[in-house]
Amino acid sequence: MIFYYGSKSADDPTPRLRMGVLMIGFMLTLKISVVSIIFAVIIGTVVGIARLSKEPVTRGLSLAYVELIRNTPLLVQIYIIYFFVGSMLRLSAFVAGAAALAIFAGAYVGEIVRAGIQAIPKGQMEAARSLGMPYGTAMRHIILPQAFKQIIPPLAGQFISLIKDSSLVSVIALADLMFQGQQAVARTYSAFEIYFTVAFLYLVMTFTLSMATQYIERRLAISD
Numbered sequence: 359m360i361f362y363y364g365s366k367s368a369d370d371p372t373p374r375l376r377m378g379v380l381m382i383g384f385m386l387t388l389k390i391s392v393v394s395i396i397f398a399v400i401i402g403t404v405v406g407i408a409r410l411s412k413e414p415v416t417r418g419l420s421l422a423y424v425e426l427i428r429n430t431p432l433l434v435q436i437y438i439i440y441f442f443v444g445s446m447l448r449l450s451a452f453v454a455g456a457a458a459l460a461i462f463a464g465a466y467v468g469e470i471v472r473a474g475i476q477a478i479p480k481g482q483m484e485a486a487r488s489l490g491m492p493y494g495t496a497m498r499h500i501i502l503p504q505a506f507k508q509i510i511p512p513l514a515g516q517f518i519s520l521i522k523d524s525s526l527v528s529v530i531a532l533a534d535l536m537f538q539g540q541q542a543v544a545r546t547y548s549a550f551e552i553y554f555t556v557a558f559l560y561l562v563m564t565f566t567l568s569m570a571t572q573y574i575e576r577r578l579a580i581s582d
Contacts, residue, residue, distance in 0.1 A: 360384075360555065380552075383538030384559045390456050390534065391521045391563070397460035398520065399513075402467025407497065409472040420468065427465035433526055435462055440530045455527035463520045470512045474505035507578050514571035518564045525560075535559055 360381045364373050377385070408420035427435070436458040444454040478501050486496035528537035539556040543549045 360559075379538045379542055380535065380555060380559065383533060383535035384563075386452075386533060387521070387524055387535040387560075388563060390452060390459065390527065390532075391517075391524050393456045394459035394463060394520055394524070395517050397456070398463035398467050398516075401460060401464030402471050403502070405464060405468030406471025406475060409468060410475060424465045424468055427462055432458070432462050432523055433529065436526055436530060451527075451530050451532045455524075455530060455532050459520055459524055459527070462523070463516060466516050467513065470509050470516065471505065473512075474509035475501055477508055478504050510571060510575055510578070514568060518567055521563050521567070522560060 360378050361375055362378050363375050405420050405423060408416050409424070411417045411420070436455065439458045439461070440449075440451065440454040443449065443457075444451075449457070482500055482504070483493075483496055486500045487493070491500075524534060525536035528534055528540065531537070535556055539552050542552045546552070
């Protein structure tokens with residue numbers, strides 16, 4: 359199921375080591391998780407800064423987004439984006455699934471970024487502004503780099519949750535790891551072996567991310 363040795367088809371009869379259905383699903387899950395994490399960081403950073411804006415409208419809209427997303431099930435959001443937004447914009451299942459995951463995680467990342475920015479002493483911004491630095495430049499070069507160092511652990515936890523939540527995109531027939539596992543169980547009736555393998559492959563992704571985060575934390579601690 360993960361790898362097999364043989365020919366792919368009559369067009370490609372050469373025997374070689376090839377990816378099985380679970381590995382194909384694993385690669386798709388990895389791909390959608392990476393894409394979702396990248397856009398979740400972008401959305402979360404914008405929302406986190408907007409949550410601290412002095413403009414009531416900007417602050418209110420960002421708060422409404424956070425509360426709306428955090429208080430509705432991810433599964434419902436996936437259905438809405440795929441069947442409603444996706445049908446209007448003609449989005450593929452992959453794009454709709456990645457968008458739903460990024461929007462969902464972006465709300466949580468936004469609150470993490472907001473808390474990280476608020477943890478930086480106000481004197482940092484005041485000192486930068488007193489030197490004539492514009493607000494955006496001070497935020498980009500002074501505040502955000504320090505804030506991201508502090509929020510790496512909660513960000514890692516959120517990204518690990520996102521990888522596990524990505525199994526929900528199987529409901530829109532996206533052939534991710536969970537979907538491929540369900541199809542394999544339906545064909546072989548070997549539920550225990552296949553779901554154990556699926557769980558192990560999810561563990562590989564989350565454990566690798568956890569180790570990478572700890573490595574980055576150690577490197578940043580040394581640089582301080």
